[in-house]
Amino acid sequence: MEAKQYIGEGWKHAILIIGAIVVMLPFYMMVSMSLKSQQEIQSISGGLIGAQETQTFPVCVKTGYSEETCTMKPYQYNYWFAFEKAPIPRYLMNGVIVTLSIFIIQVLVALPCAYALAKLRFYGREFVFSMVLFCLLIPVHGIALPLYVMLAQAGLVDTYSALILPWTISVFGIFLMRQFFMTVPDELIDAARMDGMGEYAIVWKVMLPTAIPALLAFAIFSVVAHWNDYFWPRMVITGNRDLFTPPLGIREFRGGIDSDEFGPMMASIVTVTVPLIVAFIIAQKRFIEGITLTGMK
């Protein structure tokens, strides 16, 4: 390679590195603050992990623990106190229940819909599809209030149903899967029909396995959106702390004036974020492997 090319490549990498830093910096701050003591956080000192001096934490003592219990290193304190102050495992479990239920029901609805829209000929198909596209344009916040009123009328506020039901029909999912199903050759479906499969069997036994890559892409959208959603749970979960999802849980740490403790707060945020990152890394690998349609031609 010539020097000129090196410089050209160098520019590209420099820009990409700057972009990466901008994206990574909040995560760096989050992890760093979850390890440091309150003084170090407020004085912006101590680098990544701080001095880690063993100390007694006043907020802890104020909460009612003995001084002995409250004496430890900052990183231990931050994570211990985060779990002590709020039932984080419970929040995480709620998050898993809600996001998984939403995703599974979304798939159960979206796949047959997408199959019908992509591969079956029926009167009014184009109209139905244009309605799907139209629904993509409706912002969630626009219909939040009517939805809330309806749930309240049905007596479902403060239940898992309130968290799950409004999201079970994903027009985005229908649209995405429909676009993918359009690329599946008709002959494969005809072959399945000749073999004796019914239309539902075709959806689950032929279309689903070929659609794994698209489904994973949709899974990432869906799970990330609902795991991180703060707006909707905040509306429908009014009192019952047992139903808090992770983002609602984090809010617990936004305490009074004297107890604004960033260390335990950031520790809880790290705990809430890690499952998503791990899930994404696993899914990404499957993404690339994804079953291809190479067997077709």
Added chain:
Amino acid sequence: MGTISLKNISKSFGSTQVLNNLNVDINDGEFLTLVGPSGCGKSTLLRIIAGLEQQTSGDVLIDNKNVNRVRASERDLAMVFQSYALYPHLTVRRNLETPLRLRDYNAFERLPLIGNFSPSKKEKTESINQLVNKTSETLKISELLDRKPGQLSGGQRQRVALGRAMVREPVAFLMDEPLSNLDAALRVHMRSELSELHNSLKTTFVYVTHDQAEALTMSSRMAVMIDGNLLQLDTPQEVYDNPSSLSVAQFVGSPKINIFKGTADSGGTVGFLNVNLKRKSSESNTDLHIGIRPEHLEITNESNENTFSGTVAYRENLGSDIFFHVNIEDGSNKIIVRGLPQFTHQISNGSKVNIKRVSDKALLFNEAGMRVQFTNA
């Protein structure tokens, strides 16, 4: 038994008529080819037989039973597709098993895990395995059973697709251009294999192709379709020797039949270029098309009232034959003449040649493209 009857089948998509009142009777054990240029409706006809498409009007009878209202899966037909259409996520074994599992297992036995508790399932699985093994041995794909379709070559996929059709032992096989994705050598090889398979299975084959060579080599009868009409249904030899119309004559045969413009005088004597035919046309005082196949023309040294001359524009050497593309002197025609290499190897592009015809081989067609017979006299 495997007879299929099509009675007055018409099909239109919206305002476009793709099939026009077709009547075909397919005998038990026959290898019938539907052949025609692309877009002639032959695949649609096959899909109507299969039940994947509903005809606009007319009846489909399988073994003399009307199946108009019978679903594709219950017609007991098997289909081989152009793209093979194997399930990409299943192994070859599972691909072959699928039609049998769907036919033999009941709904409960098909359930994952708990389906295994059904007492009759073990027996059925046994028989499915036997059928799969038998079929894979016939097609020599036993060593491929654990692979996925993505790991197979085109020819192997073709065999698996055939196998998936065969395991069920259907009343008839429907094939939609199954060889067109293979390379030329393999295609010729598979032709003979398919013929052998047909001979050993003795099941009805309905085979769709746009390749007239496949139709001529394999079928017991071929149906020539053009623009949604069935033009001729006969044995390959009969279709080749005795085409019913100009379109059939032009479609069947490679290289294409030569067409000369000519006339029949009041006495029925047919003349074209400077040549008069010995036999008389049954239609007189009319313009005619005279069709002569390339192998019925010869390059000759003679020059008389029965020959005409031209210049070789292009020489197509196939080894066993040489085809000369010749521009006729008066510029009216470009024709193709077959020459045997041992007599014509010295003729090159640009040479002037005399051409004579083999007598009694010309075919006459009238202005509308319909066949005109010679009088017997």
